[in-house]
Amino acid sequence: MNPKRKKRLYLVLFIVVGVAVAVGLTMYALSQNINLFYSPTQIAQQEAPQGRRIRAGGMVVEGSVQRAAADLDVTFDITDYAHTVRVHYTGILPDLFREGQGIVAQGEIDANGVLQAVEVLAKHDENYMPPEVADALQKAGKMPMPAGQEFNK
């Protein structure tokens, strides 16, 4: 390669590597701000800001969903299999909301440690399957479940 081209090649490499390092360091410094939600463990360790609106993400604990008979009030626990957070919400839940499903709730944590949610989003996992396969797996008790670490990065 002639010297001129070599110089330009180094310049291109310098741009790509330099930008990658700069962006990498910035992202590393801001990683907590880039996370969409706090995990129950982070909330238990008081890493989430108090008295501010936050998002919490986790799996809806089996058997924890309590619906009010008269109105749209619903209470449930979300977990990352290490800690749990109780969530209270009034409104229509997404279609995919169910026990054992990952969700992300936005709201404020009150004095009793309950997240008073104003929005609940369902977090779909990467597993897709036809209904028959799902039935068969469920019967055999081999339904793939998102691991707790999926909520703890």
Next chain:
Amino acid sequence: MAEKKWLPRWFYQLASPRWCYQICGKLLPWFTVAMLLLLVGGTAWSLAFAPADYQQGNSFRIIYLHVPSAILAQSCYMLMAVAGAIGLIWKMKIADLVAKSCAPIGASMAILALLTGAIWGKPTWGSWWVWDARLTSMLVLFFLYLGVMALNSAIESESTAAQATAVLALVGLVNIPIIKYSVEWWNTLHQPATFKLTEKPAMPAEMWVPLLVMVIAFYCFFAVVLMMRLRNEILRRERRSGWVKELLLSN
């Protein structure tokens, strides 16, 4: 100065606009036929014959547009950046033309991925848009394409425009691994990849085979559109050269 040739001969021939125009013209019908077959077959397969998902029902079928367009948007960006780098280093005109032809295709793929994602997100997540790392970095990719296109058309001299856009494309290259690994590095609402190169897909074969067909169909579509744009661009850029005049007169 004599230099060692360390790439096959056809690669050097591609650097000649005339050769490139002719090779693209020969390849175009093949890719068009493959694209039509795969696109029609893949669409029918994925919309009518693939099974519905156990949770989302039929709304999951949008994956057959969403995933290929998102993959293409990223592949196209990488090609644009690599072509830009080749143009910068070796001053190869064809590489500049390839980079220029890539941008609008990539931008349309990125907006298609964003729109199909939003349409899917409303019934599945309960929200059209969330500012999580995956969605935001994909939006940045779309803006990068727009920036590349705007910069290219803002500069009068075509070789300066090619240089400037190549630098912008290279700077934006850092976004590609961010898009890919965003779902692994951070807490996001977007689910992790269903297709991974190292593991078997997280869906049964009757679902992922049509998806694979659609991905290949989109690559063929990309090849067809890219070659058509490239040929146009070559003719426009070489309009004063003898062979283009001859070609136009013979038609």
